Amino acid sequence: MAATMKDIAKATGLGLATISSYFNGGNVREKNRIKIEQAIEELHFEVNEVARGLKTNRTKIIGIIIPELNNIFCAEIITEVEDILRSKGYAAMICDCRTDEKREEEAVEFLYHRRVDGLIIMPTGRNGEYLRKFIRAGKPVVLVDRKMKQIDCDCVLVDNKGAAKSAVERLITAGHTKIGMIAGPEDVYTAEERFRGYVLALQEADLTVEDSLIVRGDYTISGGTAAMRKLVEDNPDMTAVFVSNYEMTMGAVIEVNELDVKIPEELSLIGFDNEEFAKASIPRLSIVTQPTGEIGRQVAGIMLQRLGMGSTESETGEPETRKLATCFLEGNSVKKLRDS
Amino acid sequence: MAATMKDIAKATGLGLATISSYFNGGNVREKNRIKIEQAIEELHFEVNEVARGLKTNRTKIIGIIIPELNNIFCAEIITEVEDILRSKGYAAMICDCRTDEKREEEAVEFLYHRRVDGLIIMPTGRNGEYLRKFIRAGKPVVLVDRKMKQIDCDCVLVDNKGAAKSAVERLITAGHTKIGMIAGPEDVYTAEERFRGYVLALQEADLTVEDSLIVRGDYTISGGTAAMRKLVEDNPDMTAVFVSNYEMTMGAVIEVNELDVKIPEELSLIGFDNEEFAKASIPRLSIVTQPTGEIGRQVAGIMLQRLGMGSTESETGEPETRKLATCFLEGNSVKKLRDS
């Protein structure tokens, strides 16, 4: 069996409290410190975090619930979050709920039983009733990339509407007026925001929003290829397209190659996410990028901060919503029809 | 504060042991069962897994260490593993070590302190000394996608060499003799295996292995584009290429479009991984696919099995190495130069 603090106490002739104090940054006489360290070495002692967790009622574990681990956007955020949390001694307990609301709720229960200290969630469900439990227990909850009206907690978002709007504005500024959009599913928060950005940009430029220029895809590669084909078929006068997520951008590019449509000569294109793909494409794609690293840092930061103030019980400060700006990566996929 | 078993005992007038027994499948008189369930309901009682873990010395947590969470191959495996483990009541504590050996070692320590019941690892380091700790403690370790000579534990691999060999054989059967290869880094186990498969296929067909037909990339998209360009430039007589991972396959396809080389008319191509990309490509790519779901299932299965036999201490059965077959997804990217 692994050595315990008791063993260290016995070996050094010191009291249990002294050993504990040593591990918790308390003051220990130089002499004893050395003795303790020696004993630790000899007995291969390692603090039992489970026992510590029972006593302190803090597990130093953060629950993380995401819709799909094998979605690059989620994965990049989680990677950053996990890294930061771990550097502060917190472990990440990750649950993939496969974009299933029921599984999501189960995951919340699961993590609650595990007594995680906080919850980071990119919710699938629209209604966050099952998060109440955490809030009531005074455990911090941080929402990522999705807003929930009913639930009062911290939240880190990206300015999807603004990003889409400014992307479309770039096309307008370049002289395009017949601008297609490959939009996402109506029931996805981010997809709707991006769609609204597109509409807004056109409206502000006094351009008409034409139904035939809008095709909804399902956020997948093949959804992108299909949407692009339809767009090109239905709109011979279209000169530009805005694609609103990564997978569909990839699909759109594949289809454009198939149709032998030259970018940007015959069609301008602005895509979404994944710098690596944009840079590797020929010509380089102009894309909207989301600051996944920064999202992760903000999320982890808020969580850590909330955990730090845990002592003040009620007066934990107002929930905060942070909306991060997206970036724009300039490529060569947009043709200037006029000087700006 | 959350209710404890003590509270339930008090509320029902029963003893603590009875409550505990109730939760652990023991026999409880019908009358009392009802009383207990009522009290649970009223007090919103939920078992404290931490306390349970301290007592039983089993946390029901499995540590998972991977090189990169935002690598689709890893993510797909982990998703499956996590799903299965959770369905058996085990939580996954995931550490991304960013393909850094030092971070990997730290992660092992971290998880050991946390007293995870087992470890699943896709190792970056070549030497698994730091895994000894787990083995000594009698905690199961399962290696994924990488072998380690020095360490004696279960292991789930893919037949990389065989997969590459049979992919190249397909090209040979179709009549190709000048077959290029975009290989991966020399220090990556899977990359070397795939490279050896390529060489083996050529040798068995009495074809010479030409240096100019082999270009090493770094497993990234841009590595793939660069490699493909070099290959085409240096080998005007090359009729086919085998690309040995997903990112480079994507890069190769992008470059082929740029160079306006027609697939499969002017160049045949067999890629690696990611069905979705292969299916969306035009023409559809022929690729080797790895059974990520099955890998995940095997890994989780072995882990669960080992955990079940925990009681028998030493006699835990010999470590097992499972090598899974890859699949081949037929596309239209290979031209027949002769009838097979």
Add this chain to the structure above:
DNA sequence: TTGAAAGCGCTAACAT
């Protein structure tokens, strides 16, 4: 079947 009691490894209050 049920109850009483000991103790898992640790922290924290209190006393020294």
Add this chain to the structure above:
DNA sequence: ATGTTAGCGCTTTCAA
């Protein structure tokens, strides 16, 4: 600065 002691919430003998 250090020692003593009492639990944290649970499981698990051992008796009844």
